[in-house]
Amino acid sequence: MSRATVFQFRSxxxxxxxxxxxxxxxxxxxxxxxxxxxxxxxxxxxxALIVLGTALFLARITPAEIRQGTWPFxxxxxxxxxxxxxxxxxKVEFFHILGxxxxxxxxxxxxxxxxxxxxxxxxxxxFVRTTDPRELAIALVTQARIPYRIAYAFFxxxxxxxxxxxxxxxxxxxxxxxxxxxxxxxxxxxxxxxxYAMPLLVGSLRRASIMVMSMESRAFGAYPxxxxxxxxxxxxxxxxxxxxxVAAVAGWYAALAxxxxxxxxxxxxx
Amino acid sequence: xxxxxxPDLPLKDGQPNGGAPRRAVSHATQxxxxxxxxPSPSIDAAPLVDIVGLSYTYEGERNPVLExxxxxxxxxxxxxxxxxxGCGKSTLLQVMNGTIPHSLRGRLxxxxxxxxxxxxxxxxxxxxxEVGMVFQDPEAQIINIRVRDEVTFGLENLCRPxxxxxxxxxxxxxxxxxxxxxxxSIFDMSGGQKQRVSIxxxxxxxxxxxxxxxxxxxxxxxxxxxxxxVLERLNKEFGVTILMVEHRVDELADKVSRVIMMDQxxxxxxxxxxxxxxxxxxxHSEETEIVPTSAWFPQVSEFALDMARATGREIAPESIPLxxxxxxxxxxxxxxxxxxxxxxxxxxxxxxxxxxxxxxxxLVSIRNLTFGYARDKPILRNITLDxxxxxxxxxxxxxxxxxxxxxxxxxxxxPPPKGAVMLGAxxxxxxxxxxxxxxxxxxxxxxxxxxxxxRVDDEVAxxxxxxxxxxxxxxxxxxxxxxxxxxxxxxxxxxFSLSLGERRRLSVATMLVLExxxxxxxxxxxxxxxxxxxxxxxxxxxxxxxxRTTVLMITHDVRLVAEWAERALVLHEGAxxxxxxxxxxxxxxxxxxxSGLLQPPIFExxxxxxxxxxxxxxxxxLSVAGLVRSLVA
Numbered sequence: 001m002s003r004a005t006v007f008q009f010r011s012x013x014x015x016x017x018x019x020x021x022x023x024x025x026x027x028x029x030x031x032x033x034x035x036x037x038x039x040x041x042x043x044x045x046x047x048a049l050i051v052l053g054t055a056l057f058l059a060r061i062t063p064a065e066i067r068q069g070t071w072p073f074x075x076x077x078x079x080x081x082x083x084x085x086x087x088x089x090x091k092v093e094f095f096h097i098l099g100x101x102x103x104x105x106x107x108x109x110x111x112x113x114x115x116x117x118x119x120x121x122x123x124x125x126x127f128v129r130t131t132d133p134r135e136l137a138i139a140l141v142t143q144a145r146i147p148y149r150i151a152y153a154f155f156x157x158x159x160x161x162x163x164x165x166x167x168x169x170x171x172x173x174x175x176x177x178x179x180x181x182x183x184x185x186x187x188x189x190x191x192x193x194x195x196y197a198m199p200l201l202v203g204s205l206r207r208a209s210i211m212v213m214s215m216e217s218r219a220f221g222a223y224p225x226x227x228x229x230x231x232x233x234x235x236x237x238x239x240x241x242x243x244x245x246v247a248a249v250a251g252w253y254a255a256l257a258x259x260x261x262x263x264x265x266x267x268x269x270x
Numbered sequence: 271x272x273x274x275x276x277p278d279l280p281l282k283d284g285q286p287n288g289g290a291p292r293r294a295v296s297h298a299t300q301x302x303x304x305x306x307x308x309p310s311p312s313i314d315a316a317p318l319v320d321i322v323g324l325s326y327t328y329e330g331e332r333n334p335v336l337e338x339x340x341x342x343x344x345x346x347x348x349x350x351x352x353x354x355x356g357c358g359k360s361t362l363l364q365v366m367n368g369t370i371p372h373s374l375r376g377r378l379x380x381x382x383x384x385x386x387x388x389x390x391x392x393x394x395x396x397x398x399x400e401v402g403m404v405f406q407d408p409e410a411q412i413i414n415i416r417v418r419d420e421v422t423f424g425l426e427n428l429c430r431p432x433x434x435x436x437x438x439x440x441x442x443x444x445x446x447x448x449x450x451x452x453x454x455s456i457f458d459m460s461g462g463q464k465q466r467v468s469i470x471x472x473x474x475x476x477x478x479x480x481x482x483x484x485x486x487x488x489x490x491x492x493x494x495x496x497x498x499x500v501l502e503r504l505n506k507e508f509g510v511t512i513l514m515v516e517h518r519v520d521e522l523a524d525k526v527s528r529v530i531m532m533d534q535x536x537x538x539x540x541x542x543x544x545x546x547x548x549x550x551x552x553x554h555s556e557e558t559e560i561v562p563t564s565a566w567f568p569q570v571s572e573f574a575l576d577m578a579r580a581t582g583r584e585i586a587p588e589s590i591p592l593x594x595x596x597x598x599x600x601x602x603x604x605x606x607x608x609x610x611x612x613x614x615x616x617x618x619x620x621x622x623x624x625x626x627x628x629x630x631x632x633l634v635s636i637r638n639l640t641f642g643y644a645r646d647k648p649i650l651r652n653i654t655l656d657x658x659x660x661x662x663x664x665x666x667x668x669x670x671x672x673x674x675x676x677x678x679x680x681x682x683x684x685p686p687p688k689g690a691v692m693l694g695a696x697x698x699x700x701x702x703x704x705x706x707x708x709x710x711x712x713x714x715x716x717x718x719x720x721x722x723x724x725r726v727d728d729e730v731a732x733x734x735x736x737x738x739x740x741x742x743x744x745x746x747x748x749x750x751x752x753x754x755x756x757x758x759x760x761x762x763x764x765x766f767s768l769s770l771g772e773r774r775r776l777s778v779a780t781m782l783v784l785e786x787x788x789x790x791x792x793x794x795x796x797x798x799x800x801x802x803x804x805x806x807x808x809x810x811x812x813x814x815x816x817x818r819t820t821v822l823m824i825t826h827d828v829r830l831v832a833e834w835a836e837r838a839l840v841l842h843e844g845a846x847x848x849x850x851x852x853x854x855x856x857x858x859x860x861x862x863x864x865s866g867l868l869q870p871p872i873f874e875x876x877x878x879x880x881x882x883x884x885x886x887x888x889x890x891x892l893s894v895a896g897l898v899r900s901l902v903a
Contacts, residue, residue: 180703
């Protein structure tokens with residue numbers, strides 16, 4: 001399974017699959033807010049472990065799929081962590097390497113920052129993988145009172161992403177056959193994108209036009225409202241879950257505001 | 271509201287069963303009382319399509335795409351529209367539900383009334399319960415992920431009550447044979463199943479008129495047969511009026527009640543199928559070249575016309591066969607005539623292409639190739655074969671059998687295991703893209719994917735530039751190749767501004783300029799009419815003659831294979847199920863069935879005749895001319 005296909009909805013019966021989309025959205029938002037507010041490494045480790053546990057046990061995503069879906073981000077986060085640890089100034093010396101001091105507070109900060117990125121990516125994977133985009137769109141209409149045309153535009157955008165990714169792969173293959181090698185560096189990437197842009201644009205416009213015709217011919221937009229079969233509903237469990245998440249976020253930011261959270265160095269000097 | 275001419279589709283046991291048991295359903299929004307669509311003023315006997323003197327010009331264009339078209343279609347008709355690419359077929363279909371002029375703007379003149387409503391004054395969404403539209407590409411027209419969501423989409427938009435939606439979802443899915451598939455993901459389905467979901471999605475609204483634009487273009491023969499069977503039942507059992515553009519006439523000719531041929535925006539012929547296929551006429555391609563209408567004839571009708579020519583007799587339109595059974599009967603009538611009454615003339619013998627097997631090293635050698643994108647799920651299984659130089663070879667099999675994966679392994683897009691694929695003496699796994707593309711070309715289904723520059727001549731020159739050819743050499747070779755593909759006059763234009771046929775030829779030219787030893791053609795007939803595919807194959811023959819290139823074409827088109835290929839490879843679930851002459855392949859019905867392939871009609875006709883009259887037809891043949899020769903000899 002490619003990375004593109006890992007990052008897309010697959011039906012299933014896990015606990016997270018059974019949760020309604022808005023509850024999962026609240027979870028994603030809360031995890032993101034907690035992660036953004038945590039500049040202390042051990043807390044980020046805790047949050048990352050919670051998200052990892054959720055992915056493995058509540059969303060039933062296999063370790064192989066997590067690896068496949070997130071390995072480029074793992075590499076990016078690792079690089080980020082190393083660069084930040086080596087370059088950020090600090091106060092508490094951790095160890096010396098090649099005449100350069102590595103500081104515990106810098107390493108901790110770098111670890112927190114790197115884990116923050118990874119946590120958000122992993123929680124997004126859990127959300128995308130377990131949430132039917134159509135159900136999300138319907139929940140946005142029925143629970144968040146967003147006009148259904150806008151919600152469906154959002155749904156179509158999510159639905160079409162894997163198709164566009166697939167088309168980019170085909171274009172890459174088609175151009176590789178011409179002897180076009182992938183170029184390196186930022187300028188090379190930009191040149192690559194320019195070459196892919198026109199075929200992708202032509203193909204996407206064609207698809208979009210057929211999709212619009214298909215929707216219009218089936219009365220999409222005929223009335224200000226529409227019927228929804230099986231609209232997802234937030235049950236008592238979902239409400240309790242949301243309340244816990246809101247409380248956790250509020251508590252966390254309150255603790256930060258009142259200075260109740262103290263750094264305990266993960267990379268503490270011996 | 272007037273009664274519908276379309277009876278309700280049958281419900282199995284009167285119960286909705288289009289998916290898993292459902293929890294209580296509810297209206298999420300306050301659904302308005304279906305206001306519905308204003309009652310149609312027409313009566314059942316009145317035409318559903320009433321078009322008089324219709325002309326249409328796209329916004330920003332000068333020339334009309336439709337010119338003075340008049341068409342009347344009565345309830346219960348099954349109309350097949352034929353014509354070369356660019357003749358206005360799809361544009362005409364888009365008028366049927368008001369997509370033209372409401373969504374695709376332009377100048378519309380003349381009268382167009384569909385289901386009793388003036389198109390220019392009726393919104394597209396208002397046609398939703400009257401006209402069902404099915405497009406060529408199921409991937410592009412499907413909105414939802416789950417089957418039942420796709421089928422209920424239109425009814426939800428129409429604010430129908432939940433109970434009605436559930437009942438209609440079940441009946442539509444049952445009708446297309448997907449009654450148990452409601453909970454399935456559409457993206458896990460085969461092409462034929464996807465297209466049946468698309469049909470169910472429009473049937474759920476119980477349209478009176480079903481409009482289909484090449485619905486089987488992307489399907490293998492089995493998927494195509496599934497779709498045609500559904501359409502035939504809809505028309506014959508439930509009286510649904512069908513208007514369809516389709517190039518695969520062999521399997522359709524005896525199912526339709528009327529044929530319309532279009533040429534340059536006008537109707538060239540309008541009448542019964544037998545009359546349509548009884549006389550060869552001339553139309554024009556998008557590039558205004560002459561195209562014989564026989565390019566779209568069923569093979570059995572061509573056979574009848576050739577028989578008439580060979581015997582020097584006129585054939586009445588009512589005697590034109592539309593299926594294998596009728597063709598066999600016609601042949602038997604000829605055989606029953608006393609010898610001497612048949613006037614024979616000399617037919618040009620069909621030149622059967624000869625495979626040239628050279629001694630020594632094969633062009634490509636594949637040994638025990640097993641390949642998959644995931645280690646535990648091989649797509650190709652233990653394939654061993656050789657490809658010789660100077661040959662035209664067909665690669666066939668069901669959708670998903672591994673054809674494209676194998677072809678992509680030959681050009682290094684899929685990395686083969688070390689030593690499994692040899693290009694001459696070189697291991698392809700050790701070659702880079704530039705080295706492989708110097709010897710192996712690949713023409714993708716969609717030519718637009720391969721274009722990398724802004725001008726036609728730059729496009730052809732690109733492959734030479736990356737290989738550091740001199741400017742003089744580039745200029746010379748680009749001009750030569752553009753002449754071969756007849757695109758010299760467009761050399762400064764953008765590739766994207768060319769017609770589809772021209773873009774296809776340009777795509778071939780970009781490969782041709784490198785004089786490849788192996789050229790892979792991916793589905794050369796998809797999205798193209800028969801004549802265009804023939805032109806492409808003629809170009810391949812020129813390529814073969816000039817450079818001794820081997821052409822490997824991935825295709826489902828059995829007529830194309832019968833006509834052009836000297837060797838056929840069939841993949842079944844990733845393994846090589848057949849490697850031999852097409853004639854031998856088509857003589858194995860069990861293999862064809864498991865591989866989702868069909869016999870070419872003329873092979874079926876000749877096989878039946880050979881069984882009954884072995885003295886006159888010694889063996890089944892793939893050539894119309896060959897069978898005619900046997901019969902009139």
